[in-house]
Amino acid sequence: MATPPGQESVLAPVAATAVTRQELPYRLRQQSLLGEFGRSALQTRDIGQILQRATELCTQGLETPFAKVLEYMPDEKRLLLRAGVGWAPGTIGQVSLGIDMESPAGYAFHTGQIVISNHLQEETRFRTPKLLSDHGIKRAINVLIARGGEGNLPFGVLEVDSPDSGQFDLADADFLAGFAGLLGIAIERQRADADLEQALEHQAMLTREMSHRVKNSLASVVGLLRLQGRNAQSEEVQNALKDAASRITTIAQVHDHLWRSTxxxxxxxxxxxxxxxxxxxxxxxxxxxxxxxxxxxxxxxxxxxxxxxxxxxxxxxxxxxxxxxxxxxxxxxxxxxxxxxxxxxxxxxxxxxxxxxxxxxxxxxxxxxxxxxxxxxxxxxxxxxxxxxxxxxxxxxxxxxx
CATH class of the missing domain: 3.30.565.10 (Histidine kinase-like ATPase, C-terminal domain)
Structure with a gap:
C-alpha cells in the first residue's frame, strides 16, 4: 500500500519510479555522470565552476530543469543560492533561504539526512520556500554537502527540484548524495590549497622582511668601516677596510635582491x-x-x-x-x-x-x-x-x- 502523499519519511522508500522510464539505462546514465563530474572536479581549482558543473550534471541525471547549491553563510545564518540551473535571472548569488527545521533545505542542513519531498503542495512536514513556489516546483531532494575535519560546519545543501509530477526515489537520492560527497572533497581541497597558499605567502613575507633587515644592518656595518677607513693613519689599513666594506656591500646587495625577488x-x-x-x-x-x-x-x-x-x-x-x-x-x-x-x-x-x-x-x-x-x-x-x-x-x- 502506498504511503499517503506528503507523509514520506525523509529516508523511507517512496513510490516506484514512473513506468515510462527505463530503469537500467537511467541508472547507468547517473553513474556515468558521477564519473564525469569526479574527473572534471579534479581538473580545476575554481570552486565556482565546480559547483555550477555539479548542478548542471545533476539536472541531467535526474531529468529535471532545476538544481542549486545552497552555501551556508554563518554571519547571516542563511543558505545563499551559490550556483544553479533553471532559476530566474538575478537569483543566483542574491537569493537566500532560512536554515530553520521547517524548510526542507534547513532540515537537511541541521540533521544531515536526505530529504525527499514528492508532493510539496501537500507537504505537512515542511513549508515550501517562496523561491520554489514562484517557480512552480512540485518535488525536491535535498542532501547535505559536508566538509572534512572534526568540528567543521557543513558547506551547505545540494538540491534538485522539478515542476512536474513524478517520484524521486532513494536511488535518486543516493545519486545526489554522491555528487554532494564529491563536492565536499573538492571544497575541502580548495580550503586546504587556500590555507597552504596563505602559509606560503606569510613565509615569503617573513623571508623578504628578514632579507630586508639583514641588508639594512649590513649597510650600517659598511658605513662604520668606511668611517674607520677615512680616519685610519695607515694606507694599508685604509685599503683593508675599503676592501672589507666592498665585500660586505656585495652581500648586502644579495639580500636586497632576495627581499624583492618573486x-x-x-x-x-x-x-x-x-x-x-x-x-x-x-x-x-x-x-x-x-x-x-x-x-x-x-x-x-x-x-x-x-x-x-x-x-x-x-x-x-x-x-x-x-x-x-x-x-x-x-x-x-x-x-x-x-x-x-x-x-x-x-x-x-x-x-x-x-x-x-x-x-x-x-x-x-x-x-x-x-x-x-x-x-x-x-x-x-x-x-x-x-x-x-x-x-x-x-x-x-x-x-x-x-
Whole structure:
C-alpha cells in the first residue's frame, strides 16, 4: 500500500519510479555522470565552476530543469543560492533561504539526512520556500554537502527540484548524495590549497622582511668601516677596510635582491650582477661593463659568486692599469649544467712566472680560491693577446635553476 502523499519519511522508500522510464539505462546514465563530474572536479581549482558543473550534471541525471547549491553563510545564518540551473535571472548569488527545521533545505542542513519531498503542495512536514513556489516546483531532494575535519560546519545543501509530477526515489537520492560527497572533497581541497597558499605567502613575507633587515644592518656595518677607513693613519689599513666594506656591500646587495625577488631564496643573476658592476664602477677608476643572461640562482650561490666577481674586478682595478684607466668586462651565461663567468681586461697582464696555485699568490687570489671552493667551481687564468688577462669561472648550478 502506498504511503499517503506528503507523509514520506525523509529516508523511507517512496513510490516506484514512473513506468515510462527505463530503469537500467537511467541508472547507468547517473553513474556515468558521477564519473564525469569526479574527473572534471579534479581538473580545476575554481570552486565556482565546480559547483555550477555539479548542478548542471545533476539536472541531467535526474531529468529535471532545476538544481542549486545552497552555501551556508554563518554571519547571516542563511543558505545563499551559490550556483544553479533553471532559476530566474538575478537569483543566483542574491537569493537566500532560512536554515530553520521547517524548510526542507534547513532540515537537511541541521540533521544531515536526505530529504525527499514528492508532493510539496501537500507537504505537512515542511513549508515550501517562496523561491520554489514562484517557480512552480512540485518535488525536491535535498542532501547535505559536508566538509572534512572534526568540528567543521557543513558547506551547505545540494538540491534538485522539478515542476512536474513524478517520484524521486532513494536511488535518486543516493545519486545526489554522491555528487554532494564529491563536492565536499573538492571544497575541502580548495580550503586546504587556500590555507597552504596563505602559509606560503606569510613565509615569503617573513623571508623578504628578514632579507630586508639583514641588508639594512649590513649597510650600517659598511658605513662604520668606511668611517674607520677615512680616519685610519695607515694606507694599508685604509685599503683593508675599503676592501672589507666592498665585500660586505656585495652581500648586502644579495639580500636586497632576495627581499624583492618573486622567488623565495633566489635572485636573478642578470639583475644582481648588473647592479654589482654599477656599484663597483663607483669605487674604481675604470669602466666596468656587465653582460649576463637571466638565470635564477639561490642565495647560497649568489653570495660567494658576487664576492668572487667583486674580488676579481677589484684586483683588476688595482693591477691591470697602473698608468691610467681602462675597461673591465664581466659576462656570464649558462653552459650546460654550469654558470660560466668571465672577467677580462686589456691591462698589462700577469707576470710570466704567475701561478695561482703557488703559496706566494696574492691575498686576493687566495680569497678567490677559497670562495671558489665553496661553490665547487673551477677557475682558469690566461693572458690575452696582445695584452690583458681573462679569468674564467665555471660554477655548477642547482637542478632548480632556470
Amino acid at each position: 622567488r623565495i631564496g633566489f635572485v636573478d643573476i642578470a639583475d644582481f650582477a648588473g647592479e654589482l658592476c654599477r656599484k663597483l664602477q663607483e669605487t674604481v677608476a675604470h669602466k666596468v661593463s656587465c653582460t649576463f643572461g637571466h638565470l635564477m640562482i639561490s642565495a647560497d650561490k649568489a653570495i660567494p659568486l658576487g664576492l668572487l666577481v667583486n674580488e676579481i674586478v677589484t684586483n683588476s682595478a688595482k693591477h691591470a692599469y697602473p698608468d691610467g684607466s681602462g675597461e673591465i668586462q664581466v659576462s656570464g651565461e649558462r653552459r650546460g649544467a654550469d654558470l660560466h663567468v668571465e672577467v677580462s681586461d686589456q691591462g698589462i697582464g700577469l707576470p710570466n712566472d704567475f701561478d695561482i696555485d703557488q703559496p706566494r699568490a696574492s691575498l686576493g687570489f687566495k680569497v678567490i680560491k677559497s670562495l671558489l671552493a665553496q661553490l665547487d667551481g673551477r677557475i682558469a687564468v690566461a693572458s690575452n693577446t696582445p695584452k690583458g688577462v681573462t679569468i674564467q669561472l665555471d660554477v655548477p648550478l642547482e637542478a632548480s635553476a632556470d
